[in-house]
Amino acid sequence: MAMTRKPPTLVVLQLTGGNDALNTVVPYGNPLYYDQRPTVRIPEDQVLPIDEHYGFHAGMAALKPFWDQGNMAIVNGIGYPKPDYSHFRSMDIWYTAQPETMATDGWLGKLVRDLDPRADNVLTAVSFGRGLPRALSLAGVPVASVAELDSYGLLTNLSSVQRQAALEVFSWMYDDGWNDQGLPPAPTRHPHDPVGEVLRYMGQTGLDAQKGAAILRTAVEKYSSSVSYPKTSIGQSLRGVAQVKLADLGTRVFYTAHNGFDTHGTQLAVHAQLWREVSEAVAAFFEDLRAHDAADDVIMLLWSEFGRRVRDNGSGTDHGAGGIAFVVGDAVKGGMYGEYPSLRDGDLTLGNLTYTNDFRSTYSAILERWFHVEAKPIVNGTFEPLVFV
Amino acid sequence: MAVNGSAEVRQLSQIELMGHLFRRAGFGATRDELEAALTKGYEATLEELLHPEQAPDLEEDLLFRSFPDFHETRKVDVAAAAWVWRMIHTQRPLQEKMVLFWHCLFATGNAKVESPLQMASQIATFRRFALSDFRTILLGLSKDPAMLFWLDNQLNTKDVHNENYGRELLELFSMGIGTYTEDDVKHCARAFTGWTFQETVPGVKPYGRFRWAFEFRPDRHDDGEKEFLGERGHFDGTDVIDIIVRQPATGRFLAKRLYLFFVADHPDPDAIEYLASVYHASQYDIRTMLRALFLSPFFRSERAYYAKVKSPAEHVVGIMRLVGDYATPRPGFGEISLECRYMGQDLLNPPSVEGWHAGKEWIDTGCLVERVNFGAKQLGDVSKPGVQRIIERLRAQGELSPARFVDGCLDLLGPLTVHAKTRAALVKYVGQGGPLRLDQGDHAAEQRVGELLSLIAATREFQMA
Numbered sequence: 001m002a003m004t005r006k007p008p009t010l011v012v013l014q015l016t017g018g019n020d021a022l023n024t025v026v027p028y029g030n031p032l033y034y035d036q037r038p039t040v041r042i043p044e045d046q047v048l049p050i051d052e053h054y055g056f057h058a059g060m061a062a063l064k065p066f067w068d069q070g071n072m073a074i075v076n077g078i079g080y081p082k083p084d085y086s087h088f089r090s091m092d093i094w095y096t097a098q099p100e101t102m103a104t105d106g107w108l109g110k111l112v113r114d115l116d117p118r119a120d121n122v123l124t125a126v127s128f129g130r131g132l133p134r135a136l137s138l139a140g141v142p143v144a145s146v147a148e149l150d151s152y153g154l155l156t157n158l159s160s161v162q163r164q165a166a167l168e169v170f171s172w173m174y175d176d177g178w179n180d181q182g183l184p185p186a187p188t189r190h191p192h193d194p195v196g197e198v199l200r201y202m203g204q205t206g207l208d209a210q211k212g213a214a215i216l217r218t219a220v221e222k223y224s225s226s227v228s229y230p231k232t233s234i235g236q237s238l239r240g241v242a243q244v245k246l247a248d249l250g251t252r253v254f255y256t257a258h259n260g261f262d263t264h265g266t267q268l269a270v271h272a273q274l275w276r277e278v279s280e281a282v283a284a285f286f287e288d289l290r291a292h293d294a295a296d297d298v299i300m301l302l303w304s305e306f307g308r309r310v311r312d313n314g315s316g317t318d319h320g321a322g323g324i325a326f327v328v329g330d331a332v333k334g335g336m337y338g339e340y341p342s343l344r345d346g347d348l349t350l351g352n353l354t355y356t357n358d359f360r361s362t363y364s365a366i367l368e369r370w371f372h373v374e375a376k377p378i379v380n381g382t383f384e385p386l387v388f389v
Numbered sequence: 390m391a392v393n394g395s396a397e398v399r400q401l402s403q404i405e406l407m408g409h410l411f412r413r414a415g416f417g418a419t420r421d422e423l424e425a426a427l428t429k430g431y432e433a434t435l436e437e438l439l440h441p442e443q444a445p446d447l448e449e450d451l452l453f454r455s456f457p458d459f460h461e462t463r464k465v466d467v468a469a470a471a472w473v474w475r476m477i478h479t480q481r482p483l484q485e486k487m488v489l490f491w492h493c494l495f496a497t498g499n500a501k502v503e504s505p506l507q508m509a510s511q512i513a514t515f516r517r518f519a520l521s522d523f524r525t526i527l528l529g530l531s532k533d534p535a536m537l538f539w540l541d542n543q544l545n546t547k548d549v550h551n552e553n554y555g556r557e558l559l560e561l562f563s564m565g566i567g568t569y570t571e572d573d574v575k576h577c578a579r580a581f582t583g584w585t586f587q588e589t590v591p592g593v594k595p596y597g598r599f600r601w602a603f604e605f606r607p608d609r610h611d612d613g614e615k616e617f618l619g620e621r622g623h624f625d626g627t628d629v630i631d632i633i634v635r636q637p638a639t640g641r642f643l644a645k646r647l648y649l650f651f652v653a654d655h656p657d658p659d660a661i662e663y664l665a666s667v668y669h670a671s672q673y674d675i676r677t678m679l680r681a682l683f684l685s686p687f688f689r690s691e692r693a694y695y696a697k698v699k700s701p702a703e704h705v706v707g708i709m710r711l712v713g714d715y716a717t718p719r720p721g722f723g724e725i726s727l728e729c730r731y732m733g734q735d736l737l738n739p740p741s742v743e744g745w746h747a748g749k750e751w752i753d754t755g756c757l758v759e760r761v762n763f764g765a766k767q768l769g770d771v772s773k774p775g776v777q778r779i780i781e782r783l784r785a786q787g788e789l790s791p792a793r794f795v796d797g798c799l800d801l802l803g804p805l806t807v808h809a810k811t812r813a814a815l816v817k818y819v820g821q822g823g824p825l826r827l828d829q830g831d832h833a834a835e836q837r838v839g840e841l842l843s844l845i846a847a848t849r850e851f852q853m854a
Contacts, residue, residue: 088500088738102501102741122754131731132755134740145731145755154758155847157766162840165818166847172814173848179810194655195696195853198749199808202757202849209754 006297008331008370011241011254011285012108013234014133015278017262018087019304020317021324021353023271024060025074025340029053032343040267040312054340059275062283063328070334073327073388075362077341079355083306083321087262090305095134097360097379107363107378108253109138114373115252122212126244127255128237136255142205144212149220149240153213167210174206219247227288234258235281242288245298252371261304267316278302282328290330299329299370299389303359309351310343322353325362327388331370337386361386398691406431408803409694412854413651414438414683415482417707419775420782420801435683439520439676441481448478455718461506463598468505469736470726472512476706477715483679487519488512489702490650492736495530495562496744497539499737504535507601508737511535523643523673527563527630534586534601540742543585545578547611552578557742559633565645568638569618576615580629583610634673640665647678652688653696654748660687695806695853698751701732703854704760708846711802712767713775731759752852764846768802771839780838784827791820798841807850815844 026042027033029052034041047055048064056064066072080099084090096103108125116124125136125143136143146152155166172178220243229239237256244251258278263270282300289295307323322341341353348354364375365385376382401409407426411418415438418426426434437443452474453460459471479485492515499508511533518526530536537543537554545551555578559569569577583606590599615624618632633639644664645656652660663685664678671677682688699707705728709715715722729736733756739745770776779801783789789797795815799805807815819825819841827834845851 086501086503088503092500102498104740127755130759132733139750142754145758154761155765155843156762157769158840158843165821166840166844169814169818169844170847172817173811173844178814193692195653198654198698199849199853201749202752202852205752205754205757206761206849209758212754213758 007250007252008372009245009252009254009298010366010370011238011298011300012135012256013238013278013282013300013302014255014257015261015274015302015304016091016257016259017304018090018306018308018319019261019323020263020267020271021076021307021322022310023267024057024275024324025050025076026055026057027053027340027343028055030343036311036343038312039314040317050336054336057272057275059272060279062276062279063326065283066286066328067334071328071330071332072334073332073386074336074338075325075327075357075386075388076336076338077322077353077356078303078325078338078359078362079306079322080358080360081355083349083352083355085306085319085321087305087319092134094303094305094359095137097363104134104137106133106135106137108135108255109141109143110378111367111371111373112136112141112143112253113138114378115371121250122208123215123244123249123251125253125255126216126241126251128240129255129257133255133257136253142208142212144216146216146240148236149216149243152216154210171207171210174203174210176200176203215249216244219243219249222247225288225291227284227291229284229288230277230280232277232281234277235284238281238285239288242285245289246292246294263308263316264313264318265316267312286328286330296330299327299332299366301362301366302326302328303362307353310348310353311351320352321349322355325359327362327366329389331389333388335388337388357386358383365389401689401691401694403427403431405694405804405806406689407434409689410434410438410683411482412703412707413486413688413697414679415486416476416703417710417854419711419713419778420804421778432684435680438483438683439680441484441520444480446481447475452718456722462509463505465499465505465508465737466723466727468509469729470723471509472736473702473706473726473729474715474722476702477709484516484519487675487679488515489700490647491515491519491526493650493700493739493744493747494646495536496739496742497535498739498741502535502539504598504601505737506598507535507538510600512737520676520679522675523563523639523668524630524634526675527558527633528627530562531558531581531584531626531630532603534603537584537586537603538601542581545582545584546606546609547579547582548609550575550578550582550611554578554584555581561742563633563642564636564638565642568636568642573617576617576624577629579611579613579615580617580624581626583607584626585609635669637665637669640668640673644668644678647682649747651679651682652693654698657687660685695850697854698748699852699854700745700747700751701729701734701756701760702736704732704852705729705763707854708764708767711775712770712773713778714767714773716774728759728763732756732763757852760852761847764851765843768846769839769843771835776839776842779842780827780835783825783838787828789825791816791822791824794819794825794841798838798845802842802845802851805845805850807848811848811850815841818844 023042026047028044028047046058049055093099095106097107112125122142127145130147132145155163158166223243229235241254260274303325304323306321308317308320338357341356360379360383363379364383367373367375368385370389407423458467462468476485514529514533518529540554541551542554556574560566585604586601587604589602612623644661648661667678667681783797
């Protein structure tokens with residue numbers, strides 16, 4: 001019996017700032033945790049228990065069902081050798097899968113190139129947020145960067161009536177094949193002038209952008225759902241992801257981020273709020289996909305650039321290592337992956353948790369076991385893939 | 390002005406040359422500014438640009454009252470915004486363009502330095518030596534704490550060598566790959582041992598939040614004999630720089646980088662050789678090289694005209710100069726500065742020591758959408774002073790046919806040269822509204838100007854300079 005297996009899709013949700021792993025999946029059964037967290041602690045009666053050792057932060061209530069149904073992989077102790085405590089440097093390390101040198105090619109950019117080598121579909125990767133995260137950056141790989149799906153496109157400053165006419169002109173101007181005026185054809189400058197080649201490339205890029213925007217517009221128009229998303233920025237971003245996913249535009253990689261996890265102070269209140277926001281948004285997202293029978297080909301990776309210091313600073317926590325990641329989805333084999341790092345003083349590194357598994361093993365699992373592409377050239381080495389999918 | 394592809398290189402008009410000069414030696418100019426400069430002429434205007442010390446410095450008293458953080462900040466977005474403000478408002482545009490040049494060449498990233506204070510200090514150092522000589526420049530660079538930290542030179546001691554700075558100095562900052570040997574790198578690094586910095590106020594790891602200051606540690610310096618580029622001696626960093634600057638490879642390297650930044654995105658070996666000769670003849674003087682460049686036939690040629698893809702900084706700053714917004718400080722300026730990041734150039738934070746890749750690599754679908762939308766939004770806003778001025782000048786021309794309307798706007802925005810097909814598309818578009826009459830006191834006519842300016846900002850040609 002032949003069945004078309006839908007092409008696998010990945011949603012990446014970046015938790016920006018360094019999420020405190022210890023207060024996310026809380027080792028409430030370990031007295032050392034309470035020793036090290038005199039103030040910034042989750043009391044035992046406030047966790048959502050996983051077992052008698054660990055429990056979720058209460059703010060993750062909306063995500064707990066994923067764990068209960070076996071649709072959540074928890075990757076404990078995730079990190080890399082010689083941890084870097086700089087946000088930007090650590091994020092770049094995760095973005096490029098290159099801890100040792102400064103690199104500029106993103107792991108997801110390389111994945112997109114493998115999935116769509118001729119860039120046939122300008123919407124293979126869509127990022128929700130302004131600017132392009134380096135994870136998706138690779139020369140020759142088009143990525144749509146959408147701030148707000150409803151208003152995404154070219155010449156958004158014009159009114160909708162003006163815009164329609166203007167976009168038509170835009171395509172005349174960018175299409176080297178347009179010529180209803182009987183004018184001499186391109187090249188646009190002198191023969192053998194390299195600038196002509198640049199202008200032609202820009203022409204193609206502009207038409208791609210316009211095509212991408214027009215196609216994305218159909219996602220908004222086609223979308224119909226009874227699921228209510230939280231009015232938070234992450235809620236609305238994930239709603240945008242769902243709209244594009246449900247429109248079946250061939251997008252295989254989605255990216256978005258939720259900021260605020262750099263909790264040096266007032267962590268208890270802030271962290272709780274952040275996880276409520278993330279959990280409710282992710283839950284709504286999967287509810288929406290399931291309602292449309294479109295959830296089985298999507299997994300979501302939640303990651304952060306590092307964990308936080310074992311000992312709190314009285315109000316919050318400082319940068320650390322040995323963080324936590326989650327992979328969520330119907331196709332995920334739920335469970336704890338990666339050894340939960342030890343809190344014993346002798347096992348810490350500069351007061352931080354020591355990582356127990358390299359993030360590139362998580363990437364390798366996604367690349368090889370989910371997308372069936374070779375991981376080694378993307379993660380710059382061989383890392384045993386985890387088996388959560 | 391519209392052109393068809395043809396083999397002939399045409400002569401540029403006076404105003405085209407002036408626009409070209411201001412776009413390249415600065416961040417662009419309005420039509421009014423170009424016409425004023427024409428009364429002085431190209432050579433006199435160039436001399437003014439080459440002598441920033443004769444123009445007033447940026448007005449800062451009122452600026453700092455509105456934006457106190459622009460004076461000194463530990464936030465990188467603010468430090469970048471303060472610099473973008475200066476690029477827009479400076480009366481020393483060539484100096485500021487050279488600061489951008491040095492930042493792109495001596496690429497240092499706040500992602501690692503993590504000290505916007507120190508990054509701002511580095512930019513100020515670049516500003517001080519912007520038009521001086523290459524020896525002074527390389528010395529200033531080698532003593533800059535942000536650069537030393539960026540390339541780990543504080544770890545370079547006589548007991549444990551770290552070659553990072555020694556290598557990149559040769560490879561990326563002065564001579565270029567293939568012009569020196571691995572042994573040269575070793576000895577170069579040895580010469581710079583002990584060139585480090587100290588925190589002015591001791592702080593927490595890694596290096597604290599207060600300004601750093603260059604420090605030479607003789608106890609860490611390897612003063613043994615070295616052999617560098619064929620010369621022998623007990624060289625220190627200063628000696629090594631003396632040797633570097635007199636190398637033919639150095640002249641060619643700097644000439645090429647100046648050519649690619651100011652003239653065209655594709656190298657011209659003859660032009661570069663000429664600029665290299667000026668480098669040596671002038672004892673490595675930047676001001677002299679720039680004068681030669683901007684007076685040269687290869688610069689003042691139609692082949693160089695609108696031949697470069699604007700970097701995001703040039704695009705954003707140029708547009709802000711045209712629309713004349715933010716003449717005085719008011720909230721919201723930070724968003725303008727962030728546009729450079731969205732377009733792919735995160736000022737003060739290049740992706741690596743190689744800096745940003747220019748030319749067509751500035752353009753991808755995401756960046757193009759940001760560039761088009763920013764330009765269209767700014768220039769399409771008829772309430773902006775610069776746009777009102779364009780409308781005023783169009784009004785003075787009386788009733789305008791669609792073709793004259795388009796040509797009028799292209800003239801006032803640049804003058805901007807577009808391909809005949811681009812112009813035909815624009816004329817066809819405005820033709821749908823009939824001739825333009827701005828003297829009826831009717832807002833709709835002004836709106837038509839705004840729309841056309843938006844469309845011109847959306848052209849491929851407008852992404853070029």
